[in-house]
Amino acid sequence: MSQDNIEKDQPAAAWEPNIVGFLCRWCSYAGADFAGSSRMEYPPNVRVIRVPCSGRIDPLFILKAFQQGADGVLVSGCHPGDCHYSKGNYYARRRMTLLKKMLDFIGYHPKRLRLEWISAAEAREFADVVREMVAEVATLGPAANERVENAGQVAPTPSPLSEESVGR
Amino acid sequence: MESRTLVTDEKGLRNWLVAVAGRRRLIAPRREGDIVLLAQVSSADEVVLDFGITRNSPREVFFPLSEDLFSFRLNGRAISIEPPRSQPAETLLFGIRACDARSLAITDAVFNELGGRKDGSYASRRENTVLAVLWCNSVQPWCRCGSLGSPLESARGHADILITPLGDSFAFDAFTEKGASLVSPAELFSPASQEQAARRDEAYGKIEESAGRHPALTPVEEDWDAIWDNPVWKEMGARCLGCGVCTYLCPACTCFDILDECPGDLGRRYKCWDSCQFRLFTVHTSGHNPRPDQASRVRQRILHKFKSGPALTGLIGCVGCGRCLELCPAGISYVEILERLKQAAVAPAAPAGEGAAKDG
Amino acid sequence: MMAELTERLRAEAAKLLSDGRVAMVIGYRQGPTPTEVVPAFITSPEGAEALVLNSLCVHNLATYLKSGTDGNVAVVAKPCDTRALVSLLQERQLKREQLVVVTVPCVGVADVRKFRAALGEDHALVQSLSQEGQDLLLALQGGGVRRIALADVLARKCAECAFQEPTLLAPSLSLGVDVRLDEGRAWASPPPSDRAEATAERIAAMPREERLRFWQEAFSRCIRCYACRSVCPVCFCNKCFADETMPQWVARSFGRAESELFHLVRFIHVAGRCTGCGECERVCPMEIPLTTVTDKMNQEVRELFGYEPGLTTEETPPLAHFTLEDLDIFGKG
Numbered sequence: 098m099s100q101d102n103i104e105k106d107q108p109a110a111a112w113e114p115n116i117v118g119f120l121c122r123w124c125s126y127a128g129a130d131f132a133g134s135s136r137m138e139y140p141p142n143v144r145v146i147r148v149p150c151s152g153r154i155d156p157l158f159i160l161k162a163f164q165q166g167a168d169g170v171l172v173s174g175c176h177p178g179d180c181h182y183s184k185g186n187y188y189a190r191r192r193m194t195l196l197k198k199m200l201d202f203i204g205y206h207p208k209r210l211r212l213e214w215i216s217a218a219e220a221r222e223f224a225d226v227v228r229e230m231v232a233e234v235a236t237l238g239p240a241a242n243e244r245v246e247n248a249g250q251v252a253p254t255p256s257p258l259s260e261e262s263v264g265r
Numbered sequence: 266m267e268s269r270t271l272v273t274d275e276k277g278l279r280n281w282l283v284a285v286a287g288r289r290r291l292i293a294p295r296r297e298g299d300i301v302l303l304a305q306v307s308s309a310d311e312v313v314l315d316f317g318i319t320r321n322s323p324r325e326v327f328f329p330l331s332e333d334l335f336s337f338r339l340n341g342r343a344i345s346i347e348p349p350r351s352q353p354a355e356t357l358l359f360g361i362r363a364c365d366a367r368s369l370a371i372t373d374a375v376f377n378e379l380g381g382r383k384d385g386s387y388a389s390r391r392e393n394t395v396l397a398v399l400w401c402n403s404v405q406p407w408c409r410c411g412s413l414g415s416p417l418e419s420a421r422g423h424a425d426i427l428i429t430p431l432g433d434s435f436a437f438d439a440f441t442e443k444g445a446s447l448v449s450p451a452e453l454f455s456p457a458s459q460e461q462a463a464r465r466d467e468a469y470g471k472i473e474e475s476a477g478r479h480p481a482l483t484p485v486e487e488d489w490d491a492i493w494d495n496p497v498w499k500e501m502g503a504r505c506l507g508c509g510v511c512t513y514l515c516p517a518c519t520c521f522d523i524l525d526e527c528p529g530d531l532g533r534r535y536k537c538w539d540s541c542q543f544r545l546f547t548v549h550t551s552g553h554n555p556r557p558d559q560a561s562r563v564r565q566r567i568l569h570k571f572k573s574g575p576a577l578t579g580l581i582g583c584v585g586c587g588r589c590l591e592l593c594p595a596g597i598s599y600v601e602i603l604e605r606l607k608q609a610a611v612a613p614a615a616p617a618g619e620g621a622a623k624d625g
Numbered sequence: 626m627m628a629e630l631t632e633r634l635r636a637e638a639a640k641l642l643s644d645g646r647v648a649m650v651i652g653y654r655q656g657p658t659p660t661e662v663v664p665a666f667i668t669s670p671e672g673a674e675a676l677v678l679n680s681l682c683v684h685n686l687a688t689y690l691k692s693g694t695d696g697n698v699a700v701v702a703k704p705c706d707t708r709a710l711v712s713l714l715q716e717r718q719l720k721r722e723q724l725v726v727v728t729v730p731c732v733g734v735a736d737v738r739k740f741r742a743a744l745g746e747d748h749a750l751v752q753s754l755s756q757e758g759q760d761l762l763l764a765l766q767g768g769g770v771r772r773i774a775l776a777d778v779l780a781r782k783c784a785e786c787a788f789q790e791p792t793l794l795a796p797s798l799s800l801g802v803d804v805r806l807d808e809g810r811a812w813a814s815p816p817p818s819d820r821a822e823a824t825a826e827r828i829a830a831m832p833r834e835e836r837l838r839f840w841q842e843a844f845s846r847c848i849r850c851y852a853c854r855s856v857c858p859v860c861f862c863n864k865c866f867a868d869e870t871m872p873q874w875v876a877r878s879f880g881r882a883e884s885e886l887f888h889l890v891r892f893i894h895v896a897g898r899c900t901g902c903g904e905c906e907r908v909c910p911m912e913i914p915l916t917t918v919t920d921k922m923n924q925e926v927r928e929l930f931g932y933e934p935g936l937t938t939e940e941t942p943p944l945a946h947f948t949l950e951d952l953d954i955f956g957k958g
Contacts, residue, residue: 156893157866161874164886165528177953187947191930194954195896195944198925202829202918203889204837212955297846299738300912320910321848330848331878406658406741406748503666506688508852510910526876537877540850545868594684594856594908596656596663 114234116169117162118143118227120215121151121186124175127217132224139224140231143171150174152185156196159210166241169234171226173213186214208233209240268445271437271454272461275314278428278435281453282309285357289395292326294319294360303360312360314430317405318586322516323361324372327390331537334523339530353386356394357447359428364410364584366398367419368516374578375519395447398424400468404475407587409600411476417469419584429465436465482583482603484575485568487610492568497605502560504595509540511589511597512566517582520546541565567602627756630729631678634701637727638673641699647725651689652701653682659751660744660763664689676701679756680775683734685709685902690719691861699725703734704788708900708935709858715938716898718861731786732759732775737907739778747771776813782903782916784815821920828917840885846911847884849877853905853915854891859898866890888915896922897942900935 120126126147132139148154151174159170172193180186193212201207211230215223273281285291286309293312295304301316303323333349369391376387398420401408410416420427425444429436436457439445448454457465485492512518522539526532539546542562548554556562570582583599590598638650654665654675662681666689667673678701686700687709702710707728713719740761741748750765759775817823828836851867854860867875867887875887899919906915926932929952930943 155866157874157890160886160889160893164882174955177949184947187949187951188944190951190953190955191944191947194929194952195922195925196893197954198929199889199893199896199918199922202825202836202921203840204833206833214955298912298914302846302911320912329879403746500666503689504664506852506855506908508855508908509850510852510908513848513850514910522877524873524877526873526878535878537879538848539877543851588910590657592910594852594904596661598657601657 112239114142114168114231114239115166116143116171116227116230116234117167118145118171118173119148119151119154119158120145120171121153121174121181122147122149123181124179124217125151125173125213125215125223128173128215128219128223131217132220135220137220137224139227142231142234143227150180150182150185151189151193152180152182152187154189154193156192159196163205163209163240168237168240169209169211169230171211171213171230173215173223173226176214176216179216205240206237208237268439270457270462270465271448272431272434272457273437273454274434277453278314279309279312281448282312282357282359284450284453285447288355290354290356292323292356292358294399303358314360314399315402317401317403318362318365318408318588319360320514320588322368322514322586322588323358323365323396324368324516324518326356326358326394327369327387328372328376328519328521328538331535332386334534334536336531336533337527339527339532349386353390353393356390357397358394359397360399361396362401362410362586363398363416363420363424364408364413364586365516366396366423367410367414367584368586369396369423371517371574371578371580371582371584372519374580379578395425395443396423397426397428397444397447400427400429401472402430404472405587407591408476409479409482409585409587409590411473411585412479412482412600413581413583413585416472416476429468431461431464431468434461436461438465479600482571482581482585482600484581485572485603485606487606489572491610492606493564495606495609497602497609498560498564501563501597501602502558505542505559505563505597506595507542507544507559507562508594509542510592510594512540512542513538514588514592515583516586516588517570517584541569563597563602567599570599571603626758627679627732631676634678634727634729635673635676638667638676638699639670641725642667642673643670646697647699648696650676650699650701650727651686652676652727653678653684653686655754659754660741660748678729679754680732680734680759680761681737681740681754683737683780683907685856685858685904687713687858688856688904690724691858693718693720694723697723697725699727701727701729703729704731705782705786705900705902708788709902711935711938712859712898712900712942713861715935715941716859721938731783732756733783734780735761735775735778736780738912740773743773743778744771780903781815781821782901785820821916822924824917825921825924841882843913844882844885844888846913847888848911849879849884849887850910852908852910853888856904856908857895858900858902858904859895860891866894888913888918892918892922895919897926897930897932897944898934899923 120129126145129145151172154172159172162170174186174189175181177186177190197207197210200210213226215226282291282293291306292303293306294301294316295306295311296313300320301313302321303319303325306312335346335348337344337346376384377391400420410419421440425439425441426448427438427440437448437454439448512520520539520541521536523534523536525534547556556565574582638652641647641650648668650667650673652665652667653662654677656663662677662679664684664686665675667676685706686702687706690698690700691713707726710726714721747763747765751763752766753764755762761773761775763771763773765771828839831839854865876883899922901919901923903916905919909915926943932943934942
C-alpha cells in the first residue's frame with residue numbers, strides 16, 4: 098500500500114489547504130485531465146478521487162474526508178441531462194443538497210463543500226473552480242483547528258496519529 | 266490498617282480536591298446535561314456531590330474505551346515499532362460508589378491475575394490511581410448492591426479512601442497507605458468527634474439496611490443442561506436489540522477487540538471495547554457464528570457473569586450497580602432472569618414460550 | 626377506556642393466534658417491575674393475557690420487523706409506529722401479506738426519563754400501574770395512589786405530533802377507532818418557542834465555532850454502543866458501514882471525531898426515511914440530543930422535497946427518486 102502523504106512536518110505558517118475532489122469519470126475527471134494536458138496552471142491542492150459517477154458518491158466519503166483532515170471537499174459531475182448513466186447526477190443533486198444542509202447545521206463552513214457540474218470540455222472551468230476554492234479555503238484556515246480532540250473523554254489516550262496524520 | 270477518621274466541611278472537601286488536582290489528575294463526577302459523568306475535571310467547582318450514580322463506570326479509567334498498544338512506521342520494507350508515548354498519570358478517582366469500587370476486584374481478576382499475567386497498562390493505571398469512594402445518600406430504585414454483598418465491605422475492601430456525607434460535613438476514612446497519604450493537607454481536616462463517627466456509622470447502616478432489602482443473588486448452581494434451553498433465553502432474546510448498552514455501562518465487563526489502523530506510513534495497533542451482545546462478536550471468518558441469535562448472546566452474558574465467570578475467578582461478574590437495569594431499552598433484567606432459572610429448577614414444566622420475530 | 630381497549634386487544638390477539646392467522650403477536654407487556662413496560666412476543670393464545678396498553682408503551686415495535694419475519698406476524702402499532710412500518714414496506718423489508726397490523730388509537734406516550742423523575746422515591750413503592758384517560762395511576766405499598774398526568778411527563782414527539790390517525794396504513798385490525806377520547810388530547814401543543822423547529826433555529830443561529838463545539842461535545846460523549854442504530858427501524862443494512870473493515874470507515878478507536886463521523890453518516894443515511902420516532906434518543910445511554918438533528922433533517926426533507934416519510938406505501942423515499950426540476954445548488958458553491 099502506498100499513498101501519497103502530505104509533508105507532515107510543515108510549520109504552521111506553511112499550511113496549505115488540503116482539498117479532496119470527487120470527480121466523475123466521464124465528465125469532470127476528463128475535464129480535469131483536459132486542464133492538465135492543456136498545461137493550464139492551477140493550484141495543486143486538490144487530491145482527485147475518480148468515481149464512476151457523481152451518483153456513486155456516498156455522503157460517507159465526504160464526511161470521511163473531513164474527518165481524515167481535509168479542509169475542503171469538491172464534488173463534481175456531469176451537467177444534469179448529460180449523465181453518462183442517464184440519471185446518476187440527479188440522485189447526486191438531491192443527496193448533496195441534503196448533505197450540505199446537514200453540514201451547515203453541524204457547524205461546518207458551507208464553503209468547505211463545493212458542488213459543481215463540469216463537463217469533459219470545461220477545462221478552464223475546472224481550473225477556475227480549483228483556483229477559487231483553494232483561495233476560499235485558505236482564508237477559512239485549517240478545518241482541523243476547529244476540532245476538539247477527545248473532548249470529554251475520561252482517560253484520553255494521545256495517539257501518534259492525532260499529531261502526525263495525513264493532511265496536517 | 267488503622268487510621269483515624271477525619272472530618273471536613275464541603276468547602277474543605279473542595280479545597281482538598283483543588284490541592285490534590287495540583288499534584289494529580291482528578292477524575293470526578295461532573296454534570297453534563299441531565300446526566301452525571303466521571304470525567305477529567307480541571308476545576309473542583311465542576312465536581313458534583315449530589316447524584317445517584319455516574320452514568321459511566323470507573324472501568325473507563327483503567328480499561329479505556331480505546332488504547333494504543335503500540336504504533337508503527339513503515340520505511341520502505343522496514344518497520345519500526347514504538348511503544349505508547351504516555352505513561353498513566355497519577356490520578357485521584359473521586360466520587361465512585363461502593364459498588365463501583367467492588368467492580369475493580371472483578372476487572373483485576375481478569376486483567377491483573379488471570380493466567381498469572383498482568384496487563385501492563387491496566388496494572389500501572391491501578392497502581393497510579395487512588396480510589397476515593399463517596400458513600401451513597403440513598404439507595405436508588407435500580408440498585409442491587411445489597412444482593413451481591415455488603416456495600417460497606419465493598420468500600421472497605423476496595424477503596425483507598427471512603428468519604429461519607431454527614432449532612433453538614435464529610436467523614437474521611439483511609440483504608441490504605443496510598444489513601445492515607447492523600448488525605449492532606451492537615452489544616453483542612455480535623456479528627457472526627459464521637460458524635461460525627463456515630464453519624465457516619467448511621468449513614469453506613471442506613472444504606473446497608475436499605476440495600477439489604479433485596480434478596481441475595483448467588484451463582485447459578487443448576488447444571489448447564491438444565492438451564493441451557495430454558496424458554497427465558499428466547500423470550501429475552503426476542504426483545505433484545507443487541508445494542509450493547511448493558512455491557513458498555515457495566516463496571517465489570519472486560520471484553521475487548523484488538524485492531525490495526527494504518528492510513529499511510531504511520532499506523533497503530535489498539536485495543537478497544539467490544540460487546541458480546543453485538544452480532545459480529547463471535548462471527549468467524551468462515552461466516553459461521555456460534556452465537557447466531559440474540560437469545561444465545563443474552564444467555565452468554567448472564568451465564569458468564571453468574572456461572573462460568575464465578576467458576577473461573579471465584580467472583581460473580583456483577584456488582585449490582587443497576588445501570589443495565591435502568592437503561593436497557595427493552596427492559597431486560599438479570600434479576601428477573603435469575604429468578605426464572607431458579608423457578609425452572611424447582612418446577613421444570615414451563616408454559617409455552619416466546620421467541621423472536623426472526624432469528625438472528 | 627384503556628382497560629376496555631386492553632381487553633379487546635388481548636381477545637383479538639388470542640384469536641389471531643388460535644386461528645393460526647399469525648405465528649406471533651408483537652405487543653407490549655409489563656416489565657420486570659410494575660413501572661416498566663417492555664416488548665412482548667406472544668406465540669400462544671393463552672400468552673395474549675400478558676398484553677398491556679398504556680402510555681408507557683413507548684417502544685416502536687416496527688424495529689423488530691426490520692429484517693423481515695419468519696412467517697406471519699401481527700404487530701401492535703401506535704399511529705406513529707405505523708409510519709415506520711410503511712417505511713419498511715416501501716423499501717420491501719417486509720411483505721404486506723405477512724403482516725397483520727393491529728392499530729391502537731393515539732393516547733400519547735410518556736417520556737420515560739421524565740416519568741421516572743416524577744416518580745422519584747415512590748418508584749420502589751409502586752405495586753401496580755394502570756391508566757385512566759390520560760392519567761397514569763400508581764398504586765403504592767401502604768395503600769396510597771399516585772396520579773401522574775400524562776401531560777406532565779409527555780414525550781416531546783407527542784406534544785408536537787401532527788399525526789394522530791393511523792391513516793397511513795390500511796390496518797388489518799383497528800382497535801378503538803370507535804372509541805374516542807371525548808375531551809381530545811389532554812395536552813396543549815407546545816408554544817412555537819419550545820418546538821423542534823425553534824431548537825433547530827437556535828442552534829443554527831449560534832456562531833459557527835460555537836455550533837461546531839456544541840456538536841463536537843455532544844458527540845464526544847458517545848461510547849459507540851450503537852444502541853441508536855440497533856433500535857432504529859430503518860437501520861437494517863446487513864453490513865452497516867460502521868462494521869465494515871475493508872475499508873474501515875469508522876475505526877473503533879476514540880480519537881479524531883470517530884463518533885461524530887458515525888453519527889453524521891447515520892443521520893444522512895436515514896434521512897428521508899426517518900419517521901421521527903425518537904427511539905434513538907430514548908435509548909442513548911449518554912443522553913445525546915439525537916432528535917435535534919433527525920428533526921432538523923426531517924424538516925429539510927419536508928422543505929426540499931415536500932415529503933413526509935412513512936405516509937403511504939405508494940411513495941418511495943425522496944433520495945430514491947428525483948425530478949428534472951429539483952432545486953439545483955450546484956455551481957453556486
